[in-house]
Amino acid sequence: MTGYLVTGASGFIGRRVLQRLLDADADARITTLVRPGSVPSFARLLETIPGGDRVVTVPGDLTVDGLDIRDLSDLGDIDHVIHLAAIYDMAADAASQEAANVEGTRRVAALAVDLDAMLHHISSIAVAGDYDGAFTEADFDKGQCFPTPYHRTKFEAEKVVRDTPDLRWRVYRPTAVVGDSRTGEMDKIDGPYYFFGQLASLGKLPSFMKVPMPDLGRIELVPVDYVADAIVALVDHRPADSGLVFHLADPTPHTITDMVNALAPAFDAPRGFDVVPNALVRPFLAAGSRGPLRAARDLVVGQMGIPPVMADLVSLPVDFRSDESVTTLRGLGVELPDLNDYGPRLWRYWYDHLDPARFRRADARGPLVGKNILITGSSAGIGRATASMCVMRGGNVFLVARDVDRLAEAVAELEADTPEDGFPLGRAYAYQADITDEAAVQTVVKSIIAEHGYVDVLVNNAGRSIRRSTLNSVNRSHDYQRTMAVNYFGAVYMTLALLPHMVARQTGHVVNVSSIAVQSRGPRFGAYSASKAALEAFSAATAAETLSDHITFSTVRLPLTRTRMIAPTDAYESQHGVWSVDKAATRVLHAIVDRPKRANTFLGDLVDAGHNLLPRLTTRIMHQEFLMVGESSAALGQKN
Numbered sequence: 001m002t003g004y005l006v007t008g009a010s011g012f013i014g015r016r017v018l019q020r021l022l023d024a025d026a027d028a029r030i031t032t033l034v035r036p037g038s039v040p041s042f043a044r045l046l047e048t049i050p051g052g053d054r055v056v057t058v059p060g061d062l063t064v065d066g067l068d069i070r071d072l073s074d075l076g077d078i079d080h081v082i083h084l085a086a087i088y089d090m091a092a093d094a095a096s097q098e099a100a101n102v103e104g105t106r107r108v109a110a111l112a113v114d115l116d117a118m119l120h121h122i123s124s125i126a127v128a129g130d131y132d133g134a135f136t137e138a139d140f141d142k143g144q145c146f147p148t149p150y151h152r153t154k155f156e157a158e159k160v161v162r163d164t165p166d167l168r169w170r171v172y173r174p175t176a177v178v179g180d181s182r183t184g185e186m187d188k189i190d191g192p193y194y195f196f197g198q199l200a201s202l203g204k205l206p207s208f209m210k211v212p213m214p215d216l217g218r219i220e221l222v223p224v225d226y227v228a229d230a231i232v233a234l235v236d237h238r239p240a241d242s243g244l245v246f247h248l249a250d251p252t253p254h255t256i257t258d259m260v261n262a263l264a265p266a267f268d269a270p271r272g273f274d275v276v277p278n279a280l281v282r283p284f285l286a287a288g289s290r291g292p293l294r295a296a297r298d299l300v301v302g303q304m305g306i307p308p309v310m311a312d313l314v315s316l317p318v319d320f321r322s323d324e325s326v327t328t329l330r331g332l333g334v335e336l337p338d339l340n341d342y343g344p345r346l347w348r349y350w351y352d353h354l355d356p357a358r359f360r361r362a363d364a365r366g367p368l369v370g371k372n373i374l375i376t377g378s379s380a381g382i383g384r385a386t387a388s389m390c391v392m393r394g395g396n397v398f399l400v401a402r403d404v405d406r407l408a409e410a411v412a413e414l415e416a417d418t419p420e421d422g423f424p425l426g427r428a429y430a431y432q433a434d435i436t437d438e439a440a441v442q443t444v445v446k447s448i449i450a451e452h453g454y455v456d457v458l459v460n461n462a463g464r465s466i467r468r469s470t471l472n473s474v475n476r477s478h479d480y481q482r483t484m485a486v487n488y489f490g491a492v493y494m495t496l497a498l499l500p501h502m503v504a505r506q507t508g509h510v511v512n513v514s515s516i517a518v519q520s521r522g523p524r525f526g527a528y529s530a531s532k533a534a535l536e537a538f539s540a541a542t543a544a545e546t547l548s549d550h551i552t553f554s555t556v557r558l559p560l561t562r563t564r565m566i567a568p569t570d571a572y573e574s575q576h577g578v579w580s581v582d583k584a585a586t587r588v589l590h591a592i593v594d595r596p597k598r599a600n601t602f603l604g605d606l607v608d609a610g611h612n613l614l615p616r617l618t619t620r621i622m623h624q625e626f627l628m629v630g631e632s633s634a635a636l637g638q639k640n
Contacts, residue, residue: 003029003077004235005117007062007108008084010034010042012187013122013177015049016228017082022051024232031075033060033067033085062104067111080235081112082120086157087150088190091307094149101153102160109164118242119169120235121161125220125249125320126154127173132317137173137245137324147316148309168242172234174227175220175249175320181342182225184349189356192219192259194306196350197357199260202269209270215278216256220320222248226336230325233332246329247322250336262343267351303548305356305506356506359454360550366423367593369394372455374448376435376494377462379406382513382561384413385585386459390592391426392419398448398455400431401462407432435462435490445497454505457592458498460491460535461513466527480527487531492538499542499551508551511591512539516559516601519608522622554591556599558584 004021008014009032021030034042036059046052058075061068062085069075085108087100105121112119128135129144129151140162146152161169178193179186186193202211230248238244255278261271298308326336351358363369373390377383379401387397391414401407407430414428429452433444448455464486466479495510502508514536517529536555543553561584591599610618 001027001029003031003079003117005031005033005075005078005081005115006084007033007060007082008086008122009055010038010045011084011088013174013224013227013231014084015045016224017084017231018055019049019051020228020232022049022054026051028054029056029076030054031056031058031078033058033069035059035061036068062107063099065107067107069111072111072114075115078115078117080120081108081115081117082122082231082235083108084122086122086154090148090150090309090313092150094153097149097153101150102156105157106160106164109161109167109169112168113164113166117168118239119161119167120231121158121169121171122231123158123161123171123173124154125173125175125247125318126151127158128318128320129155130316130318134319134321136321137247140245147313170234170242171245172231173245173247173249175222175247177224177227178221179223179346179349180225181223181337181345184342184345184347186224186346186349186354189350189354191310192221193350193354194310196263196347197305197355199263199269200267200355200357202260202264202272203267205270207264207268207270211270211272212275213257213260213272214276214281215274216281217278217317218319219254219256219259220249221254221259221339222250223337223342226334229334230329233329233334237328237332246325247320248325249320249322250339251322251326252339253319254339259339259343262339263347266344266347305548357550359456359505360507363394366394368426369424371395371457372398372452373457373459373592374398374400374445374455374494374498375459375461376400376490378459379403379410382558382581382584382588383459383461384410385581386461386588386592387428388414388417389585389589391428392417392423393426394419394423395426396452397426397428398431398452399428400433400435400444402432402434404430404432435494436485438489438493441490441493441497445494445501449501455498455501456507457509457511458494459511459513459588459592460494461511461588462490463487463513464528465525468524468527480530483527483531484534487528488534488538491535495539495542499546502551503546503549506550508549509554509592509595510539510551511554511556511588512536513588514555514557516557516604516607518557519600519604519611520622521611523625552595554595554597554599556588556591557601557604558587559601559603 002025006014006018006021009018018030018032021028032042032055034057039057039059042057046055056076058069083105085100085104087097109119127140129146131142131144135142140158146155158171161167161171176191178191205211227248230246234246255274257272257274264271301308301310368390373395375383375387375397378387378397378399383399383401387399387410390397397414399407399410411428411430417425419425431444431448433440435441464483466483468476468479491512498508512535514532515529517525518533518536521529539553539555543551559579561579561581587599590596607618
């Protein structure tokens with residue numbers, strides 16, 4: 001009966017190794033070392049693995065002396081320690097990688113000596129660093145340099161293994177590990193996947209074309225199932241022999257152009273061919289990785305969603321050889337799949353599950369179908385009409401307002417709507433909240449995301465209007481406070497609560513229902529127009545900050561609209577040019593669907609131009625209007 005101890009068993013490679021060990025030997029004793037905080041989630045993972053009930057879980061931590069194992073007898077008799085636990089993220093900070101990759105390996109190696117077990121250390125192609133030439137299983141320290149902390153810590157970890165006294169060891173060096181060759185499954189965007197989003201643009205070209213490309217050099221890929229199969233097969237190969245090194249890699253040289261051509265059938269893209277030799281390309285890439293060009297390069301690739309460190313790796317010249325290992329594995333019945341066969345599966349899985357742009361794709365049935373839209377102040381007026389238009393076009397709407405009864409009425413009304421032709425009917429959900437209460441906003445946003453998964457669009461529609469001259473407000477500072485509380489702070493609270501969620505999904509749109517008053521700056525609307533102007537300034541600044549995260553903002557500057565907000569002002573009863581609620585809601589719908597930077601009216605732009613081109617004349621005209629139209633009874637505190 002063979003005993004195995006596996007670290008990193010919950011990882012992308014680790015859980016596949018664990019499954020293969022369970023399948024290979026029904027009598028094997030398998031123990032996993034799992035961080036204490038991860039024990040519950042690992043227990044749930046074991047429930048999904050056939051035979052998982054045979055696995056013994058022991059809490060332990062690579063970053064603690066003694067691995068934080070209370071009693072070594074808990075491990076039982078161990079013949080093989082398979083060390084997979086490490087930080088594989090090249091963008092991780094150096095200190096974290098040092099602690100996990102180097103010091104963690106040192107502790108695991110000491111444990112293997114104490115257990116008198118063979119250590120199977122999962123290293124990486126990264127140990128080769130920037131070595132220029134053939135790097136075989138027999139090579140290790142060739143005087144190479146290391147472009148990233150990841151490369152250095154993987155080298156240092158392997159050196160720890162080699163230098164630990166009395167340790168029996170083997171080393172396995174995979175190249176860049178990609179998804180499963182049969183299903184395409186991958187756990188995260190890493191390595192070559194960072195470039196898939198840019199490759200997608202090739203799918204817009206006719207597939208019959210041949211695209212000239214620079215030879216960017218070799219790319220080393222190996223599917224995760226091959227890595228797991230190889231590790232398990234090699235664990236029992238020549239069991240008495242220590243000091244063996246295996247390269248888990250593709251012995252067939254592949255260029256980046258080859259990878260593009262292997263993926264191309266999955267998205268009907270044209271094939272590429274190299275026209276600029278790598279000997280000419282490499283110096284250019286190397287130059288871009290240092291000096292003044294580096295900052296510019298990092299800025300560009302960062303906006304493309306590619307960690308700058310990945311750009312450094314494209315120019316690495318190492319020729320990673322795996323002929324001996326491939327021959328050994330072939331004798332053990334482990335065959336490497338062909339990249340041209342599994343490449344399309346990698347792409348399809350990425351497109352369906354990992355592509356950061358997948359949440360930005362529109363349903364073929366309509367731009368709002370399946371979208372989740374949160375609208376504040378939606379129990380009546382413009383918000384309620386906008387919600388109805390969204391639901392009829394297949395959008396799911398979260399109505400947020402203070403009045404529970406009005407919310408219930410609005411939802412009942414929306415559920416009775418008839419969808420427009422060609423659209424499925426969306427759903428409406430009511431959420432009571434006072435948006436001037438930051439804690440209430442945080443709570444309602446968390447509830448919506450927990451219950452519905454995501455929010456695509458936020459419509460800051462809730463508003464408060466006060467029509468009162470400044471001189472009549474000198475003892476009413478609360479007018480300004482109440483107006484700012486709803487129009488500015490309420491909208492800001494909502495935006496701040498949703499912004500991290502939208503950034504995580506790499507998509508989001510915020511619509512601010514503003515007013516023509518921001519442009520006109522008309523008399524008696526000092527409090528109101530100031531609050532709306534503040535929101536516009538906040539949104540403009542935030543939009544400039546989040547552009548690379550695909551968060552966009554629209555401002556809808558509506559003219560006077562016949563809602564409950566204007567009812568207290570008698571002068572508006574007979575005024576011409578007042579918009580209906582439906583007309584205003586149509587303009588908000590336009591902002592939701594088409595995402596313009598601003599949606600203005602001709603009158604608003606005209607008055608705005610007057611303030612900029614003829615400021616004195618425009619102010620005089622507005623003063624005459626102020627003198628002609630008096631204060632409302634409500635503004636004067638008079639009851640009808």
